Amino acid sequence: MTTFSVSGGYFRLDDQPVFIHAGEFHYFRCPREDWRARLQQLLDCGFNAVAAYIPWLWHQPTPDLMDVDGHSHPLRDLAGFLDLATEMGFWIIPRPGPYIMAETINEGVPPWVFEKYPHASFVNQYGKVENIASYLQPDFLKCVDEWYAAVFAVLAPRQITRGGKIIMIQLDNEMGMIHWVRNIIDTNPDTINRFAEWLDKTYHDDSPYPSLDVPAKRLYLMDRIRNPQPDSVRVIEDYRRFFRVYIREYMTRLWNMARAHGMEVPPVVNIHGFGNGGKTFPIGISQLIEAMEIPGMISATDVYPLHIDEGNLHHITLINEMTKAVQSPEQTLFSIEFQSGGNQDFGGTQSSLYDLHSRVSISLGMRAINHYLFYAGENHPILSPVKRHDWGPPIRKDGTTRRHYHRYRSLSNVIRAYGEALVVAQPKTVTTIGFILDQYMTEVNNEFTRPFTDTLTHQRDVILFDFIARGLTLTHRPFNCIELARGTLDSAKTPILWLMLDKACDAPIQQKLANYVSEGGKLVIVGRLPEETFGHTPCTILRDALGVQIARVDPPFTQTHIHAFKERDIPASFVETYTGEVGEVFATTADRDETVGFIKQVGMGHVMMLGAAFGAMVPEDLGVFDTMATRIGLPRLFRMSDWADVRVSEGDQGSFLYITNFQDDPIHTEIWMQGEPLFNGHTIHLPARRGAILPLHWRMHDGITVHWLTTEPLEISENDVEVRLFTDSAFKIPLAQISLDGYQCVSGNLIERGEDGRFLIDAIDGVFIFKKG
Structure with a gap:
């Protein structure tokens, strides 16, 4: 039985580091008869996993109707969807809420919850009841537990720990995001009670607050939140710190409920906050830091850059490095919502964004990506009053594809060709x-x-x-x-x-x-x-x-x-x-x-x-x-004759140079690393808005080492007598410096044979053929 584990900075299948490449599919927005065809399109991109929200309000629209097998509507057949994905070979990442957002009514929580338990609602600092729950209110948690009992009856037997394909499960979604975006403070009595208790535990006898009994302290806090005064500053600052702990308690409750109903795979907490080009993203990290630090928790980012070039490249770099600094050191960098939409047919994001953003993120050490959202669809009125759900993803509602769909396959081919060597290579920083x-x-x-x-x-x-x-x-x-x-x-x-x-x-x-x-x-x-x-x-x-x-x-x-x-x-x-x-x-x-x-x-x-x-x-x-x-004594790691973004990852099986051209024109550049020329001084050619992952001293195969290559590998095939390396024809005629042991190169032109046993070879057709002997 295959195992999934998180250790040593990697996600592992059968203890081997693996790249998780997923797309998000909302089965509840797509006709059931089209599920197989849509999932096939994901396979055709070279992806190995699928993720999906599971909307509570869709599967339990009324208190007395719980449907996860499709008996009331075919698009509620969660079990059927999961079994189809399993049959087609996908690893699966379910996201069952209770909150899912995803442009649904009440962010995915059934309206009947608030109708039946109005006191479970979030009450903001102005006394207004919001259409979200106070997370730890007992009646809300009771409803969540009933939902988890039903949904985990489907999920639990399909986990990898029981021979299935579910490898991780995201609990809730973007906890605290609504509170930040709306600038709202929870004054539900349950939350105020918890806040007062937290203050007592935090300050003990050294409290900066008036010495009050518990009821009076609650009234004091409520007054300072609803009627701001100069001394409300400390109340708000303490509330923010309290809410970190509050979110941790909420996540802990959800995980305990899920485990009680059979959850055995690791939980995921997703980090929101990608506003202002990503500059607000650390606000989400701050809100969720206590939940991220729960032992065994996997952290994952939600990133929506909208565009990528030299002007915002540093945003993406910084937020990924900040995330790595505080996530569990056992895991890899993981984005569970990695923008794949926004490319509307008549304007919108450039189709090159998705490939370039992926490459930059991989260069920073990301080894798990869920491209969100990969498909357009339609909403049932229970989900949303807006029927059309199309934010410019790669696949339209009718199954036709937008231009950026075809870029995914090429990158998947490169990742597959490099295999574990690329997965384990780590970014070099200075x-x-x-x-x-x-x-x-x-x-x-x-x-x-x-x-x-x-x-x-x-x-x-x-x-x-x-x-x-x-x-x-x-x-x-x-x-x-x-x-x-x-x-x-x-x-x-x-x-x-x-x-x-x-x-x-x-x-x-x-x-x-x-x-x-x-x-x-x-x-x-x-x-x-x-x-x-x-x-x-x-x-x-x-x-x-x-x-x-x-x-x-x-x-x-x-x-x-x-x-x-x-x-x-x-x-x-x-x-x-x-x-x-x-x-x-x-x-x-x-x-x-x-x-x-x-x-x-x-x-x-x-x-x-x-x-x-x-x-x-x-x-x-x-x-x-x-x-x-x-x-201050910090030289540049790279120098170039024409600017592009360039980074290197290093590993025991080879190193990989990530070079990305964000310009609308091609570039031709020589590259020096730590003062030494790369590629023996040969020029690297990159088309407009393209990136390349180029190998350095890559052990491609037993007996074949690629010291450098001026284009990307797309596929390696082998039989009993030969090994073939297929490369990307979009670049200039590829040059490669190769060492061989037990093989000879029978394709291309031998340009130079070095005294160190290295061969400089070009391949006009982009194919290098190595025969045994």
Whole structure:
């Protein structure tokens, strides 16, 4: 019996690392007679898995009608759908809610739940009843348990642990997303009671709140939430932290219910928040961090970039690295909602987005993708009052395909050709971005918390994303991330650390940073030095350790200009100036010549401080970043004669160079890695809006090593006498440098035979043939 496991940074089948390549299919929006044909289209793309929401409101439209076998409607035959997917060879990832969103009424929860149990509803800070549940309200959970009993009666026997094909199950969907998007705070009595209890456990005898008995404390909290006052700031900030624990408790309850009804495979929590090009995504991580840290939990992202090019590449890079920093180290990077829609027939997203986004994500270590949503369909009125459900996916309602459908097969072929060698290869990074998750704990606000949130949002977006992440990305300095409240800082393992700081930072993190520098780390800070904790207690540990004083702080959002290195009059805001032992000054205010940026030795390490906010929006700004990186001792990993995004993953079975051209014109470029030319100096040719995964020292087959290849492999076939390597004909005539042991190449032209036994061969028809002997 096949096994599925999560260990060592991989998803594994029979203990072998595997790439999970799935598409989302909503069986309840497609005629039953078309299910097989639609799933075949997924197989034709080279996918090995299918995911599906299972809508509660569809399968239990009334309290007394529960249908998961199709006896009341053919599109409720969940068992039949799962058995068909199993018959066709798919691994399966069910997503049974209770919440599914997916443009359904009440986000997937049956209306009768609220009609029967109105007190289970979420009541916002204005006293308005929302059309969502208060997650932990007992009657809501009782209804969920009844739903789970029915749906897991179908799911449980079909798990891989029992000889079936279900390998993971997502519980609920985007927990906390609605609360963030609507900016709503739950004042349901059940939630307020839990909040009051949490405050007692958290603060014990050192509470900043009035000493009140339990009923009075509940009234106090309710009043401060519904009638904001200056001291409501602490209430809202504590509520955000409480809600992390609340979501963890909700996920724990769901998992316990599911296990009671037979769930044995790992659970999945999906992370929402991909707004503003991805800059808000860490808000979702912050909301869900406690649930993500439940032992055995698999974390997965929801990503919808809408487009991809040099302008937002760093968004995608940063959010993936932030996710890796806080997810279980046992799992691979996994996206359970990876945009495959948005390509409407008359306008919309470029069809190249989906392939390019996939390639970039794989280059960052993603080894499990569910392309969402892969099919258009129709809604029954129970699901939605809007009949048409078509957001531009690869497959239309009638089964015809849009242009981007055909790109999936090609990438699947490349993944299959490389096999386990690509799956196990790990991205090479040269530096680290530090981040503080509490800087993203800003999902709900009132008029008194809003100014702090607006300032923090600006600093996050402009500095962390558009200066640090963009600067590293566009100058070919690949990075990983560390969450500073959770991760360990070791100057030997993390020699250079970049981070955005603002006026609040908790004491343990400030001390950790001070220790890191004094012990030999190189710390690059952009922003402003902290003067208090997130709880608003004065704290200047880091500033004191650096031995500088703050001379002046511009009011928030004040626009001014600074000089940095040789660049003059750079537009900037949130400027802070320094005095004291600032060491070497590299940036000053344009009008007063006050110190804004400096480099100095602190203990055994160095700190580089830039007290200003501006993004790397033009080449001059990027030049400032590049000079900062060079001065702190961080060279570029790659250099190119014509710019493209390039990254490398390294493994025991070979390394893989990911090169991506986002331009509307082809590029022809030479590539140097760590100062050495790749491909023996030969030019790489990439068509417009195309990417390539090129091998370096890849053990393609026993006796055949491909040291490099200037195009992508699509297929390897073999028989008793020969091995054939088929490559992509979209590129120029492929060149390959190959070592052979027990084989000879009988195709193409031998260009050069090296003294080291390597052969330089081209293949006009794109096929390399190796015969035994």
